[in-house]
Amino acid sequence: MATDSLEALQQRIGAGDTRALARAASLVESQSQAGRDLIAAMFPQTGRTLIIGITGPPGxxxxxxxxxxxKELRSEGKTVGVIAVDPSSPFSHGAILGDRIRMQDHHSDPGVFIRSMATRGKLGGIAQATLEMALLLDAAGRDVVLIETVGVGQDEIEIARLADVTVLVLMPGMGDDVQAIKAGVMEIADVFAINKADLPGADRLEQEIRAMQSLADEGGRENAAPVRRVVASEGQGVRELLAVIRSAFEKRGRQNARADVWEFRLREILRDNLLEGLSDEAVSGHAKCVAAKMEDPYGAVHALRAELLAQT
Ligand SMILES: Nc1nc2c(ncn2[C@@H]2O[C@H](COP(=O)(O)OP(=O)(O)OP(=O)(O)O)[C@@H](O)[C@H]2O)c(=O)[nH]1
Ligand SMILES: [Mg+2]
Known part of the structure; x- marks a missing residue:
């Protein structure tokens, strides 16, 4: 892309032009250099958006x-970007499609920008692409960006951590599932949302979360992540949840919170960037050699690094 058109695009995005934003989102989604150049150019304008990660088990x-x-944010007059990420499954496009249909209420509203993303079966990449999309929306002046990730596996947790504030959505009746997902997942939650509080079992779920928090008990009770009940299907408790999300971010101190989040983001970008420079075949080829004891692991890493360096 010619420099002048990149500049023109930058200006239009800065002015809040939704079509320019859609065009830039495509550049970012295809993980093109032009998309990265655009974000780098617009980076000084970023940092005003609150990026909220919404994660939790399917359904x-x-x-x-x-x-x-x-809806709540729009009623406040805030502009919103929504990124729906599906890092793990190539089969759940139906779910994302369903989400798109549900979000159709907002489709005629230029104040809501929705984008869904899935992996293309490449090593790494999705965390970086998600972050790039969030930064783009930030540069475009969206007040709040919501990132929804499906599932609670390792990949999803990593993506959730890219946000400024991470909300873990749970529902009653999961029984022992809470136990199953607690390892490594509970810690990422800045805020717990007990959704479907209209169903039986919300009390028990809240008790389980509190019990886990007191087991972890890192910073004492007042530092435990807040727990809020919502009935999302009715919009109940949503305003309160939003207030809690905002104060969770403010409480850590904006700058500190940002630096913490950026430390994680930089590691993710670095890792994705490095993996991106290598083909899946190169990595799996060395893996086969290491497995067959034809190569030691450090030799393999050395060879892969040499391959990366040769590109620069
Ligand atoms: N009873 C009740 N049902 C709800 C509530 N919120 C959502 N649901 C229903 O729960 C089902 C799943 O809701 P989704 O919003 O699609 O859940 P999700 O977590 O996005 O699901 P995935 O993206 O597939 O992981 C839908 O049928 C909703 O209508 C609630 O507060 N109470
Ligand atoms: Mg969903």
Whole structure:
């Protein structure tokens, strides 16, 4: 892309032009250099957006909550960007499609920009692409960006941590599932949302969360992540949840919170960037050699590094 058109695009995005934003989103989505150049150029304008990560097990009501948070934010006059990420499954495009249909209420509203993203079966990349999309929306002046990730595996957790504030959505009746997902997942939550509080079992779920928090008990009770009940399908408790999300971010101190988040983001970008420079075949080729004891692991890493350096 010629420099002048990149500049023109930058100006239009800065002015809040939704079509320019859609065009830039495509550049970012295709992980093109032009997309990165654009974000780098617009980076000084970023940092005003509150990026909220919404994660949790399938069916907990994340999309319904994203929809309700969007409604609430729009009623405040705030502009919103929504990124729906599916890092793990190539089969759940149906879910994302369903979410899109649900979000159609907002489709005629230029104050809501929705983008869904899925992996293309490449090593790494999705965390970086998600972050780039969030930064683009930030540069474009969106007040709040909501990132919904599906599932609670390692990949999803990493993506959730790219946000300024991470909300873990749980629902009653998961029984021992809470136990199953607690390892490594509970810690990422800045805020717990107990959704479907209209169903039986919300009390028990809240007790389980509190019990886990007191086991971890890192910074004492007042530092424990707040727990809020919502009925997303009815919009109940959504305003309160939003207030809690905002204060969770403010409480850590804006600058500190940002530096913490950026430390994580930089590691993610670095890792994705490095992996991006290598083909899947190169990595799996060395893996086969190491498995067959034809190469030691450090030799493999050395060879892969040499391959990366040769490109620069
Ligand atoms: N009873 C009840 N049902 C709800 C509530 N919120 C959402 N649901 C329903 O729960 C189902 C799943 O909601 P989604 O918002 O699609 O859940 P999700 O977490 O986005 O699901 P995935 O993206 O597939 O992981 C839908 O049928 C919703 O209508 C609630 O507060 N109470
Ligand atoms: Mg969903």
């Amino acid at each position: 907990a009501g994340k999309s319904t909550l994203v929809d309700q948070l969007t």
